[in-house]
Amino acid sequence: MTATDLFIDNEWRAGGDGTFDVVDPATGRTIRPVSDGSEADAVAAVDAAAAALTTWRRVAPRERGEILRRTFELMIRDRDELGELIAAENGKSLTDAKGEVTYSAEFFRWYAEEGVRMGGDYGVAPAGGTRTLVTHHPVGVAALVTPWNFPAAMATRKIAPALAAGCTVVLKPAAETPLTAFAIARLMVEAGLPEGVVNIVPASSASKVVTRWMEDPRVRKISFTGSTGIGSVLLKQAADRIVNSSMELGGNAPLIVTDDADLDAAVEGTMIAKFRGGGQACTAANRLYVHADVVEEFAAKLGAKVASLKVGPAADGSDIGPLINAKAVDKTSKLLAGALEAGARVTHEASVPSDHADGFWFAPTVLVDVPADAEIVHEEIFGPIAPIVSWTTDEEVIGYANDTEMGLAAYVFTGDLQRGIRLGEAIEAGMVGVNRGLVSDPAAPFGGMKQSGIGREGARMGLEEFQETQYLSIAWPD
Numbered sequence: 001m002t003a004t005d006l007f008i009d010n011e012w013r014a015g016g017d018g019t020f021d022v023v024d025p026a027t028g029r030t031i032r033p034v035s036d037g038s039e040a041d042a043v044a045a046v047d048a049a050a051a052a053l054t055t056w057r058r059v060a061p062r063e064r065g066e067i068l069r070r071t072f073e074l075m076i077r078d079r080d081e082l083g084e085l086i087a088a089e090n091g092k093s094l095t096d097a098k099g100e101v102t103y104s105a106e107f108f109r110w111y112a113e114e115g116v117r118m119g120g121d122y123g124v125a126p127a128g129g130t131r132t133l134v135t136h137h138p139v140g141v142a143a144l145v146t147p148w149n150f151p152a153a154m155a156t157r158k159i160a161p162a163l164a165a166g167c168t169v170v171l172k173p174a175a176e177t178p179l180t181a182f183a184i185a186r187l188m189v190e191a192g193l194p195e196g197v198v199n200i201v202p203a204s205s206a207s208k209v210v211t212r213w214m215e216d217p218r219v220r221k222i223s224f225t226g227s228t229g230i231g232s233v234l235l236k237q238a239a240d241r242i243v244n245s246s247m248e249l250g251g252n253a254p255l256i257v258t259d260d261a262d263l264d265a266a267v268e269g270t271m272i273a274k275f276r277g278g279g280q281a282c283t284a285a286n287r288l289y290v291h292a293d294v295v296e297e298f299a300a301k302l303g304a305k306v307a308s309l310k311v312g313p314a315a316d317g318s319d320i321g322p323l324i325n326a327k328a329v330d331k332t333s334k335l336l337a338g339a340l341e342a343g344a345r346v347t348h349e350a351s352v353p354s355d356h357a358d359g360f361w362f363a364p365t366v367l368v369d370v371p372a373d374a375e376i377v378h379e380e381i382f383g384p385i386a387p388i389v390s391w392t393t394d395e396e397v398i399g400y401a402n403d404t405e406m407g408l409a410a411y412v413f414t415g416d417l418q419r420g421i422r423l424g425e426a427i428e429a430g431m432v433g434v435n436r437g438l439v440s441d442p443a444a445p446f447g448g449m450k451q452s453g454i455g456r457e458g459a460r461m462g463l464e465e466f467q468e469t470q471y472l473s474i475a476w477p478d
């Protein structure tokens with residue numbers, strides 16, 4: 001079977017390096033082969049994006065916005081179908097997958113609106129005699145590289161602001177989940193996308209395509225979402241040509257429950273913060289810090305919820321699906337074994353399906369008595385384990401929360417809002433949910449401190465990541 005999945009210049013083409021397989025993580029079986037982009041394909045994508053840039057950057061913001069707005073509407077129209085596709089290639093539950101479709105579509109709506117409000121500035125020099133006219137311009141051809149855990153949202157969170165700013169893009173989706181990106185491209189064509197504005201090159205080996213882009217002088221921007229390790233590799237490559245870089249990297253979110261928290265609400269929030277997408281979100285609560293006075297009750301309530309989770313393929317109406325691949329199961333199992341060796345105890349566990357032995361399953365698990373220095377609270381688990389550490393003073397828990405090089409998300413559950421704000425402001429994280437287990441919102445600046453990233457996606461700032469600022473200093477006789 002010849003796959004024709006490279007999307008270049010609004011054409012579907014075969015990849016120069018044959019095909020690779022996209023696998024259903026619930027069964028371990030191939031969904032279908034996908035074109036494997038070559039270095040020449042990577043160059044062809046930039047050729048198309050560079051040619052389209054000359055026109056696209058001058059298209060009226062409203063006209064660009066209409067294409068984004070129509071894409072939003074088409075994604076909502078096809079929400080069920082897109083959700084099923086995400087669930088098939090990523091493994092997450094249908095509820096999570098359809099929720100992702102709505103969230104991803106919202107970036108098109110948000111930037112359709114934001115893109116027509118691109119102001120500038122006009123100033124009078126303090127000494128007089130000069131006027132300063134500040135304007136914002138598209139940075140140019142942008143290379144976008146996305147992970148598998150949110151196959152739609154990680155792509156739309158970049159494509160929508162890039163296009164609203166007047167940039168054209170070349171996208172390499174994760175090898176595990178390229179099918180959703182293709183589906184979004186089809187909808188964009190239906191919405192009126194001009195040729196060459198969005199180009200997609202899947203590849204079995206990311207570096208052959210992305211390194212080529214990083215070396216290409218026509219590529220002026222790298223916007224990456226993925227692990228901190230690969231982010232560091234790309235930043236080193238970006239340094240060679242001083243490429244404008246936005247990095248959405250790994251997390252290690254603390255979730256704090258104070259002694260005065262509404263424990264039922266805290267458990268509800270924790271189920272979302274920890275178990276959405278099987279714990280494979282960059283914002284996933286990685287470590288639960290629960291006040292010693294309520295730790296037993298909290299663990300019992302959380303454990304009861306976790307034990308009742310229906311684990312299985314999305315098509316069976318499950319709450320939680322498999323992990324993405326065998327490597328992820330191996331890593332999560334090792335972290336669990338290490339925690340048990342360090343003295344932690346399993347209090348509750350969900351059952352994994354015995355009739356789907358070939359999938360990449362891992363039982364959602366609650367751990368108590370986890371030592372504060374255990375590896376499992378310092379590594380990004382990226383799986384459905386909830387390790388609970390207890391604490392007694394606010395100073396102690398702030399110390400625990402900040403004892404990491406990561407700083408993406410954090411959560412605080414408390415009955416005292418002022419205490420929540422005080423704790424939230426003391427935590428070195430770009431996003432803090434206060435009495436909420438979800439922080440993502442297209443209208444808010446998503447991103448991390450420390451090694452969790454550089455730059456923000458969503459909100460006004462997400463658009464600015466794809467812009468250059470210029471000023472004209474104008475002689476002005478006063």
Ligand code: NAP
Pocket residue numbers: 145146147148149150154172173174175176203204205206207210211225226227228230231233234247248249250251281282283380408447448452453
């Ligand atoms: P990853 O291994 O870093 O991969 C992310 C993307 O980079 C994929 O498209 C991957 O391609 C590509 N890639 C891999 N090696 C590369 C190289 N040498 N040069 C250029 N590109 C390369 O991350 P992942 O395992 O897919 O995703 C999980 C990580 O992403 C976690 O750490 C998570 O916290 C983070 N994440 C962060 C955010 C955020 O907004 N901060 C959001 C989601 C996920 P292949 O698929 O072909 O390997």
